[in-house]
Amino acid sequence: MIIERYYSSLTAVIGLVLLAILFAYIQPMILSPFGVTMSANQGTTLALAALAQLVVVLTGGVDLSVGAMVGLTNAIAATYMGTHPAIATLVIIGTLFAGTLAGFVNGLIVAYGRIQPIIVTLATLYIYTGIGLVVRPQPGGSVPSGFANALTGSWGYLPYGLIFLLVVVGVAWVPLMRSRLGRAIKAVGDNRNGARVSGISVARTELWAYTAGGFFAACAGIFLTAQTTSGDPTIGTSYTLNSVAAVVFGGAVLGGGRGVALGPICGAYFLSLLISVLFASGVSPFYQNLLQGAILVIVLAAANVWRLRTRHWLNVMSN
Amino acid sequence: MNNVSESKRAVALPSWLLQGVTISYILLVVLFALAAAINPHYASWDNIRNLLQIGAFIGVIAVGQTLVIITGQIDLSVPWNLTFSAILMATLISHGTSTPVAIAAALASGTLVGMFNSIGTAIFRIHSLVWTLGTNALMQGATLVYTHAQPPKVDVPPFIRALGAGNLWGIPVPLMVWIVAAIFALVILHQTRFGRYLYAIGNNESALFLSGVDSRKVYLGAYAISGFCAALAGIMLTGYSSQTYLGMGSDYLLVPVAAVIIGGTNIMGGSGGYLGSISGAMIVVLLQSVLSTVQIQEAGKNIIFGSIIIVLLLLYGREKLSTH
Numbered sequence: 001m002i003i004e005r006y007y008s009s010l011t012a013v014i015g016l017v018l019l020a021i022l023f024a025y026i027q028p029m030i031l032s033p034f035g036v037t038m039s040a041n042q043g044t045t046l047a048l049a050a051l052a053q054l055v056v057v058l059t060g061g062v063d064l065s066v067g068a069m070v071g072l073t074n075a076i077a078a079t080y081m082g083t084h085p086a087i088a089t090l091v092i093i094g095t096l097f098a099g100t101l102a103g104f105v106n107g108l109i110v111a112y113g114r115i116q117p118i119i120v121t122l123a124t125l126y127i128y129t130g131i132g133l134v135v136r137p138q139p140g141g142s143v144p145s146g147f148a149n150a151l152t153g154s155w156g157y158l159p160y161g162l163i164f165l166l167v168v169v170g171v172a173w174v175p176l177m178r179s180r181l182g183r184a185i186k187a188v189g190d191n192r193n194g195a196r197v198s199g200i201s202v203a204r205t206e207l208w209a210y211t212a213g214g215f216f217a218a219c220a221g222i223f224l225t226a227q228t229t230s231g232d233p234t235i236g237t238s239y240t241l242n243s244v245a246a247v248v249f250g251g252a253v254l255g256g257g258r259g260v261a262l263g264p265i266c267g268a269y270f271l272s273l274l275i276s277v278l279f280a281s282g283v284s285p286f287y288q289n290l291l292q293g294a295i296l297v298i299v300l301a302a303a304n305v306w307r308l309r310t311r312h313w314l315n316v317m318s319n
Numbered sequence: 320m321n322n323v324s325e326s327k328r329a330v331a332l333p334s335w336l337l338q339g340v341t342i343s344y345i346l347l348v349v350l351f352a353l354a355a356a357i358n359p360h361y362a363s364w365d366n367i368r369n370l371l372q373i374g375a376f377i378g379v380i381a382v383g384q385t386l387v388i389i390t391g392q393i394d395l396s397v398p399w400n401l402t403f404s405a406i407l408m409a410t411l412i413s414h415g416t417s418t419p420v421a422i423a424a425a426l427a428s429g430t431l432v433g434m435f436n437s438i439g440t441a442i443f444r445i446h447s448l449v450w451t452l453g454t455n456a457l458m459q460g461a462t463l464v465y466t467h468a469q470p471p472k473v474d475v476p477p478f479i480r481a482l483g484a485g486n487l488w489g490i491p492v493p494l495m496v497w498i499v500a501a502i503f504a505l506v507i508l509h510q511t512r513f514g515r516y517l518y519a520i521g522n523n524e525s526a527l528f529l530s531g532v533d534s535r536k537v538y539l540g541a542y543a544i545s546g547f548c549a550a551l552a553g554i555m556l557t558g559y560s561s562q563t564y565l566g567m568g569s570d571y572l573l574v575p576v577a578a579v580i581i582g583g584t585n586i587m588g589g590s591g592g593y594l595g596s597i598s599g600a601m602i603v604v605l606l607q608s609v610l611s612t613v614q615i616q617e618a619g620k621n622i623i624f625g626s627i628i629i630v631l632l633l634l635y636g637r638e639k640l641s642t643h
Contacts, residue, residue, distance in 0.1 A: 062448065115632045116586045118393075118448070122573050123628040130621030137618065241452050254446040286467055290460025297453040301443045 008251025009263030015249070015299065016266045019273050027280040037154040037161070041227055043272035044161040045070070046242055048220035050250065050264040051173060052103075052213045053243035059209045060189040060256025061117030065106060066217050066243050068128035071236030073099045073221025075132040078141030078231025088144050096218045102128055103214015107207035125240070132233025139232035143225055151226035161223065165265070168219050173261055176212055185209045189256020242271055245296055271296070339583020340595040346631065347598045347605070354609050368491055372484075374604040375493035376559070379552045380575040381582075381596040382504040383433070383545025388579050389508070390520040390538060391588025392440055392447035394545045396432060397552075397575065398568030399458035404429040405553035406462060406470050409563040413473040422479070426550045432458060433546020434539060441538035455572075462565065470563045483558025493555055500548070504593035513540055521588025578603045581631055602631070 023039075024031055030039060049066050056063040077095045081088045102124070109120045153160050176182050184205040187195040196202050220239065225231060243264075244254075250267035252259025274295060278288045355362040380397055387394045408425035412418065432454060439450035485492040508514040516537045519527040524534050552571070557563050582599030584591025606627055610620040 109629060109633075113629070113633050115629070116580075119577070119580050119586055119632060120629065122577065123625040123632075125573075126621045126625030126628075130618045130623075130625065133616070133618030133621065137616070241456075244449055244452070248446065248449050254448065286463045287460070289456065290464050293453060293456030293458075293460045297439065297450070297457060300445050300449060300453060301439060304443045304445050 006260060006262055008258065009260060009266060010251070011299075012246075012250040012263045012266035012270060016270045016273070019270055019277060023273060023277045023280065026277065030280075033154055033157050036157050037152070037159040039273060039276060040159040040269075041152050041161045042276065043269035044159075044165050045220050045224045045227065046239060046246060046272050047165055047265045047268035048168060048216055048223060049239040049243040050246040050268040051168070051261060052216035052220060053247045054250075054252055054259055054261065054264045055176070055185065055209050055216065056117070056213045057244075057247050057252050057254060058185050058189045058256055058259055059206050060192070061110060061206070061210075062121070062244065062254065063106065063210065063213050064118060064121040064240050065102070065125040065128055066121075066213070067236035067238065067240030068125040068132070069099050069102045069214055069217035069236070070221045070224060070239045071233045072102065072128045072132040072135070073218040074224045074228075074235060075136040075141075075231040075233040077222055077225040078143055078229075079136050081141075081143045081147065081225075083142075083144050085144065085146065088147055092147075092222060095222055096215060099218020099221060100211055100215045103217065104207070104211040106214065107210030110210060111203040111206035129233060136231050136233055139230060139235075141231035143229050148226045148229050151223055161227075164223060168216070169261060169265075172212075172215065172219075177261075181205065181208055186257055189258075191257070243268070245300075246271055249296075249299060340592065340598070342634065343582050343595050343598040343602065346634075347602050350602060350605055354605060358612070368494075370601065370604050370608060371494045371497075372491040372559075373608075374600045375491070375497035376552050376556055377571070377575055377578055377603060378497045378597060378600040379500050379548050379555065380571055381578050381600050382500045382593065383541075383548035384575045385504060385579050385582075385584055385591070385593045385596045386507070386517055386541040387447075387545050388576070388584050388586060389517045389588055389591060390541050391524075392538070392541070393576065393586075394433075394436060394451050394542065394549075395448065395572060395576075396436055396451040396454035396458060397545075397549045398570075398572045399455050399462060400429055400432045400546055401549045401553035401556070401568040401571060402563075402565065403432070403458045403462045403465070403553075404550035405557045405563045405567060406466055408479075408554060409473045409475070409557060410465070410471045412476065413471045418476045418478050422554060425554055426547055429546040429548075429550020429553070430543050431546070433542040433544070433549070436546065437535070437539040437542035440542070441535040466565075468565065470565060473563070475557060475561045479554060479558040480561060481558065483555040483560070485558075493559070496551070496555065500551070501593060501597060504596075507544075508592055513537065517541060518589055521585075521590070523589075574603055575600075577628055581628070 029035055049070055052066050052069070053063055073095045076098055077091060080094070081091045106121055106124055109115060109124070110117045113120070151160055151164055184195065184200045187198070187200055188202050188205045192202055221236070224235065228235070246267035247259065247264045248254060249270065250259070250263025250265070252264060274292060275288070278291055283291060351361070360366055384394055384397070404425040407428050408421045411421040411424055436447070436451050436454050439445045439453070440447040481492050482496065483493060487495065508517065516527060516532055516534075520534050520537055528534050553568070556567055560567070578599035579591070579596045580586055580599070581602050582591070582595025582597070584595060606624060610623060
């Protein structure tokens with residue numbers, strides 16, 4: 001049963017393992033504590049962004065503003081954190097609040113404005129990037145070194161970044177998904193009218209799903225701040241598309257209802273590791289974009305061929 | 320479902336007035352009047368001509384985007400498809416290829432990329448949002464490999480320059496191209512079987528399939544046209560700026576989509592049309608133009624542009640409440 005539950009994640013898990021083995025074969029130095037930590041840290045921001053995307057995708061929507069929220073929270077954290085630990089803590093809480101608020105606004109417009117999520121989040125992408133630019137017109141800022149070390153350091157082979165991700169999953173994701181709201185989120189994504197007639201408030205469910213998305217995006221922004229030790233409101237751009245790719249590669253269905261966190265997280269690490277592997281195997285930078293795009297496209301096609309094989313063409317269409 | 324919600328409306332307005340297309344044209348007029356009231360220069364023919372010229376680039380891309388969105392899909396591969404086509408053309412010209420051949424090659428390249436989009440969406444059934452973004456990344460990579468990040472320095476031939484910036488009898492040539500493209504789009508959508516299939520796919524693909532139409536070919540056509548339009552816009556932009564550069568497509572990822580949606584086409588497919596996209600493109604251009612003349616930072620422009628799109632959609636882009 002547990003295998004059935006995580007079956008959709010299989011592609012991403014196997015892909016990640018194979019890629020890690022390939023990486024270790026090309027570059028054995030990666031198996032040092034430093035190498036493991038570096039690889040993990042590169043993927044953690046995207047993994048958190050993928051969670052932000054997943055909670056929205058589960059309702060049947062899509063959030064194009066994930067990257068903007070990551071950039072906005074990154075800008076806020078790096079601008080106001082200063083050096084004093086107490087202030088830094090307050091700023092982290094404030095950053096989480098800001099991200100959550102951004103998600104809340106998305107949810108409010110989607111759920112009660114009844115506008116298509118893709119176009120709402122496209123508009124808020126501009127708004128949040130704009131606010132980020134108000135907070136921090138030029139890239140820069142600083143963070144306490146203790147804060148950066150606490151998130152990006154490691155204990156032997158165990159990177160703190162991975163622990164941070166596990167804490168977010170354990171404290172926020174799992175309780176959310178196990179709660180009444182979590183079940184409502186999946187129900188709404190699976191069958192809106194079915195959810196409505198069984199007494200679930202679709203609008204309220206969507207509102208809180210987007211709000212949760214904002215919270216996870218803020219977590220990604222905070223980790224990114226620790227990783228880059230600076231703020232840049234436009235740094236998040238690539239996270240929007242990559243988070244969607246990670247979520248789809250991780251077995252969640254755009255259209256809603258199905259998906260577990262494991263797949264998208266592995267998908268996120270897969271995508272970020274891919275860049276390192278290409279870099280390590282000495283591929284010219286000009287070819288890296290091309291290969292990255294090609295691999296993404298091939299993987300998506302291959303993952304879907306399996307789905308097509310097992311279904312009638314008409315079933316495929318209604319999805 | 321529609322009938323129920325229509326009859327519940329307290330004030331009976333004529334139904335044509337409530338359509339997105341009509342509202343978007345009313346909005347366009349209101350916005351233009353506001354802009355002209357603040358700054359009389361807006362009403363001058365020079366400025367209108369300028370707006371129409373810039374609107375042509377978005378409008379041409381919106382032809383393909385409208386077709387694709389009516390099927391319920393989206394084409395996010397425009398930026399780098401456009402850039403690659405333009406750079407391909409410029410490179411061929413710099414190697415001495417004649418202008419018509421170079422233009423044909425660019426259009427062919429764009430069309431092929433469009434067809435590649437339909438392979439993923441129609442055959443592998445991957446969500447077009449993801450697949451076309453993948454294509455976009457692929458074309459970005461292809462452009463970098465092809466140019467080694469150094470777009471060719473080339474003397475843009477007069478014909479291409481005319482396509483992007485020329486004037487004929489006082490009317491901008493890009494506007495003429497746009498008019499031709501618009502007529503093409505309207506005829507395709509409303510006078511051909513292919514056009515009816517586009518709407519049918521957006522409404523219910525299974526039903527279309529069961530009535531014996533191979534919907535994959537319909538997707539192929541829509542995406543091929545979209546790719547062609549992207550390449551055409553790339554050629555026009557090359558003429559407009561007299562050069563090719565790597566960032567030339569970056570403004571065209573989401574703006575054409577916004578134009579189509581503001582014009583009243585449903586992003587889920589099945590309804591809408593190109594008539595609305597024309598006013599949508601002009602609304603977007605007008606907003607961008609107003610925002611670029613007022614003295615505010617880039618940040619403020621982003622915030623205002625995003626907010627206005629949301630306000631416009633709140634005005635008329637709302638979905639009907641489900642009544643069951």
